[in-house]
Amino acid sequence: MASTVARRYAQAVFEIARDSQSFDAWESDLSILNAVMSDPVTRSFLESPKTSEADKQALLDKAMETSQPDAQRLTRLLQERRRLATVPEIYEQYQALVLKEKGIVMADVTTAVSLDDAAESMIKKQLSELVGRDVEVRSSVDPAIIGGMVARIGDNLIDGSVSSQLRRLHERLTTTNA
Numbered sequence: 001m002a003s004t005v006a007r008r009y010a011q012a013v014f015e016i017a018r019d020s021q022s023f024d025a026w027e028s029d030l031s032i033l034n035a036v037m038s039d040p041v042t043r044s045f046l047e048s049p050k051t052s053e054a055d056k057q058a059l060l061d062k063a064m065e066t067s068q069p070d071a072q073r074l075t076r077l078l079q080e081r082r083r084l085a086t087v088p089e090i091y092e093q094y095q096a097l098v099l100k101e102k103g104i105v106m107a108d109v110t111t112a113v114s115l116d117d118a119a120e121s122m123i124k125k126q127l128s129e130l131v132g133r134d135v136e137v138r139s140s141v142d143p144a145i146i147g148g149m150v151a152r153i154g155d156n157l158i159d160g161s162v163s164s165q166l167r168r169l170h171e172r173l174t175t176t177n178a
Contacts, residue, residue, distance in 0.1 A: 006086045009078075010093030014101075016070060023098050029064070029071035030091045036063045037087040046084055053079075104134040110142045110150045112162075127151060130158075 017026040036042050036059075046056050060079055064072050078084050099106055107127050109115075115123070120137055127135040131153055142150075145161035152158075 003086060003089060005083060006089030007093050009074075009083070009086065009090045010097060013074065013090070013094055014097040017094075017098075018101065022068070023101075025068050026071065026094065027098070029067040030087075030094055032063060032067060033071070033075060033087050034091040036060070037084055043085075046079075099136060102134075104136050105131060105153055107135050107137050108152045109137050109139045110145060110161075111139065112141070112143050112145050112147050114141055115139050123149065123151075127153065127158075131156075 013026055013030070017023045037046075042059070045051055045059065056079060057076065060075050061072070064075050067075075078087065096106065107123075109123060109127075115137075120139065124135050124137050127137070135153070145163045146166070147162035148160040148165070150157070150159050150161050150164075
């Protein structure tokens with residue numbers, strides 16, 4: 001769950017992007033900033049009290065040099081207010097807002113093995129038909145589900161995993177025989 005601070009920054013960036021029709025530019029700029037903050041060495045450097053503010057700002061300016069001016073100002077603002085740690089959350093929230101604006105929902109799909117492109121495409125199609133909207137898939141692998149898939153779209157959970165089916169079968173068998 002994203003923090004209130006991250007949601008507010010993401011909402012502000014989203015509104016700026018919507019007003020200027022610059023969703024892709026902001027996606028790119030936030031992606032760069034997210035990559036900077038996701039690197040453990042760089043993040044440690046930026047969060048260290050031993051690093052001077054000038055050195056921190058120089059690193060951020062260099063990383064964001066090809067970004068739009070508003071993104072550069074956002075980066076400086078986040079640095080000044082010591083909010084750089086929220087960048088991954090801001091990025092995630094921004095992406096969710098853009099998808100919602102475009103009428104697309106995000107589905108977190110867990111499978112026992114990695115999905116190839118054809119399988120992911122088929123899952124997208126089936127989930128789109130089920131929810132009546134375009135679906136983007138964010139996949140993960142969990143061998144514990146044995147087979148099938150588990151999909152979460154918002155608050156809805158679709159559990160078609162083999163492990164879940166085996167658990168339900170076990171419950172039916174044990175309650176029937178009791």
